Amino acid sequence: MPETTPKGLTRLAFGGDYNPEQWPESVWHEDVRLMREAGVSMVSVGIFSWALLEPAPGQYDFGWLDRLLDLLHENGVRVDLGTPTVAPPVWFYRAHPEALPVTADGTRYEFGSRGAICHSNADYRTAAANITTRLAERYGDHPALAMWHVHNEYGVPVSACYCDSCAAHFRRWLATTYGTVEAVNEAWGTAFWGQRYTDFEQINPPRLTPTVGNPGQALDYKRFADATIRENFRMERDILHRLSPGVPVTTNFMTALSQCDSIDYWAWGREVDLVTNDHYLITDGRRTHVNLAMAADLTRSVADGAPWLLLEHSTSGINWQARNPAKAPGQMARNSLAHVARGSEGAMFFQWRQSRRGAEKFHSAMLPHGGTDxxxxxxxxxxxxxxxxxxxxxxxxxxxxxxxxxxxxxxxxQNLDWRPTEDHDARERADAFYEVLYDRHLTVDFAHPEADLSAYPLVVVPALYLMTEAAGLSLKRYVENGGTLVVSYFSGIVDEHDAVHEGAYPGPLRDVLGLTVEEFSPLLKGEQVRITDPDGSELGADVWTEFVVPRGAEPVWTYADGLTAGHPAVTRHRLGEGTAWYVSTRLGHDGLDALLGWAAEDARLDPRADLPHDVEVVRRTGESGTFLFAFNHTTADAKVPLESPGTELLTGERAAGRLAVPAGAVRVVRLDG
Structure with missing residues (x-):
């Protein structure tokens, strides 16, 4: 079995991307001195260094990297060594211009940024394998080496190419996946609009068409693009495993950022030895600490609950959003330790020393432009x-x-063209449900729809438009065996080929929810409806309504106006030993809070009303004990109840009864026993 923790690292990982090639070599000694002062335990090196390591085809310069790794080792800093395959040198592109990716409208990108790669290109694959092999042969047993870092943020900024090489590769992928062209026709529904194929050679990528193209083809191309990128990762990983045994291999994910929604991280999580993630606050006015918690929970879930590693985040402001505010005093520690609470084995940053030149010179770093003062x-x-x-x-x-x-x-x-309304955003629903669970002080695991859910008293399905029959059966068994399920609208609609399930909506969820949906009735922009409960209290809802017909479910809230007036808006269905809830409209925070409150009662989850709003409490447990993390994201001091006394690790003080957590502070208690 490959090693799953950084080799030789005896502490939590702390450090960042280190790009010494941007600086005179005389600066390196100052860097390592300051790293010791800061307590840095590991740095990521060489991620964008291909042009320096191989300045011309077949000509190598490893001298600078030899000296750097030796210097870091002498100073007790472990190394996460990158394969620089995210940024091929300009000489490679001039020799192989067809390795630059092509957009769906036929535009070929130019050299001068990063990640501009056609992953189907044979010359790129050969060159990437070669530089990876050279690095592994030279540094595979270097005493500073803690782990290998393949490529960088796969899928960003280019996840799919539409060139002729990709077209040929796509046809091979389809032949392997489906076997026959007749099976492709069936999966894609090519009888519609006369799109039937008689030979694989007739099939191209979903390039620009005069109106919307075939959705089954578009969905499969996303799968193909993800699988193709993953092939290239596996190629490099296998070289490293062979030439550098005992050293874990990873690549940095971006699990919860919409910029990287082209990657199926459930599949990728099974390929890396250690799951790592990059996370940057999205400063759009929302509570950034909630999105951070969601990203950390999702990354831990991709790691199947095992410890993972935050490989990049920021000390303060970033540089690539429309507005990039600085972090408030203490926020960096809260952000970092919140990831640790939710499973990370450390906190790494982009980057160590702030760049003076290049596109990210205004991105914050551990060592800012202003230095140590x-x-x-x-x-x-x-x-x-x-x-x-x-x-x-x-x-x-x-x-x-x-x-x-x-x-x-x-x-x-869900995000393909021509859906019932552009105002329904599946990711927005996931964020909204997560925020309510967070505010109820419930820690979330994310799960694949076909996963074993028996360990969880409550399962939430915020928006799962595509659902297999197997997933539907799994949810039915879960409820029959005593689980509590909450499902939001426009779930269970299509199968894995984007074909609507036979029969009434919501397909494989009909039996578990005890209802059918006769018709969707999306609302116009800005339009709202009222929904009422049996005691007459009202809530507002927007974006979406449905004509719900109970078939065993009981109405809980009912539409009071609009086209669906009189139809159930929220239902509850008792099935076997459990309960399934369905909400057929977009509720705001208060409505979701009430709904999830009732569901939590069904699930026998203890209410945590004694915890203040925006005071986050998370537990880690194992052979070394149980650790309670408390984060105060507010401007007022707070207190958190402790079920047993313990020692606060950041201050060394004893804690019992109610733990004091000052405004903006973090406390971590190792509970006795």
């Missing part, structure tokens, strides 16, 4: 000491309360 640097040093004190948590696992179903294939299908 800055707030950011002082907080970095404090965070290093805090992480060192948390070493006992290594190897423990985060404890979850509920599961939320999540499927990238469903996102892909």
């Amino acid at each position: 800055t707030r950011v640097w002082r907080e970095v040093v404090e965070l290093g000491a805090a992480l060192d004190s948390l070493s006992p948590i290594r190897g423990t696992r985060t404890v979850a309360d509920v599961a939320v179903l999540w499927d990238w294939h469903s996102w892909w299908a």
Whole structure:
């Protein structure tokens, strides 16, 4: 079995991307001195260094990297060594211009950014395998080497190419996947609009067409593009496993960012030795700490609950959003340790020293432009000491309360053209349900729709447009055996080929929900409806309504106006030993909170009303004990109840009864027993 933790790392990982090639070599000694001062335990090196390592075809310069790795080793800093295959040199593209990707409208990208790669291109694959082999042969047993870092953020910024090489590769993929062209015709429904094929050679990628193309073809191309990228990762990984045994191989994911929704991380999580993730706050006015928690929970779930590693985040502001505010004092520590609470074995950053040139020169770093006499640097040093004190948590696992179903294939299908309304956003629904669970102080595991859910008292399905029959049967068994299920609208509509399930909506969910949906009735922009419960209280809803027909389910809330007036808006169905809830409209936070409150009662989940709003409490547990993390995201001091006394690891103080958590602070208690 491959190693799954960074080799030789005896502490939590702390450090960042280190790009010394941007600086004179005389700066390196200052860097490692400051790394020791900050408590840095590991850095990522060489991710964008192909042009320096191989300045001309077949000519190599490893001298600078030899000296760098030796210097880091001498100073006790472990190395996450990158294969630089995300950024081929300009000489490669000039020799192989067809390796630059082509968009669906036929435009070929140019050299001058990053990640501009046609992953079907044979010359790219050969060159990537060659530089990876050279690195593995030279550094596979270097004493500084902790793990291998393949490529960088696969799928960003280009996930799919539409060139002729990709067309040929797509045809081979279809032949392997379906066997016959007749099976492709059946899966894609090519009888519609006369799109029938008689030979694989007739099939192209879903390039620009005068109106909407075939949705089954578009969905399969997303699968093909993801699988093709994954092939290239596996190629590099297998070289590294062969030439550098005992050293884990990873690549950095971006699980919860919409910029990387082209990657099926359930599949990728099975390919890496250690799941790692990059996370950056989306500063659009929402509560950024909620999205952070969601990203960490999703990454842990992709790792199947095992410890993972935050490989990139920011010390303060970033540079690629429309507005990039700085982080408030103390926010960097809260952000970092919140990832740790939810399973990360450390906190790494982009990057160590802030760049003076290039596209990311205004992206914050551990060592800012202003140097060591800055707030950011002082907080970095404090965070290093805090992480060192948390070493006992290594190897423990985060404890979850509920599961939320999540499927990238469903996102892909949902986001294709010509759906009932452009105002329904499946990701928005996932965020909304997660935020309510977060506010109820429930820790979430995300799960694949066909996963075993028996360990969870409550399962939430925010929006799962694409659902297989197997997933539907799994949810039915889950409820029959005593589980509580909550399903939101426009779920269970199509199968894995984007074909509507036979019979009434919602397909494989009809029996478990005890209802059918005769028709969708999306609302016009800005339009709202009222829904009422039996005692007459009202809530507003928008975007979506449905004509729901109970077939065993009982109405809980009813539409009071609009086309669906008189029809159930929210239902509850008792099935076997469990209960299934359905909500057929878009509820706001208050409505979702009431709904999930009732569902939590059905699931016998204890209410946590004694925890203040925006005070986050998470547990990790394992052989070394149980650790309670408390985060105060507010401007007022708070107190958190402790079920048993313990030692607060950041201060060394004893804690019992109610734990004081100052405004903006973090506390971590190792509970006795």
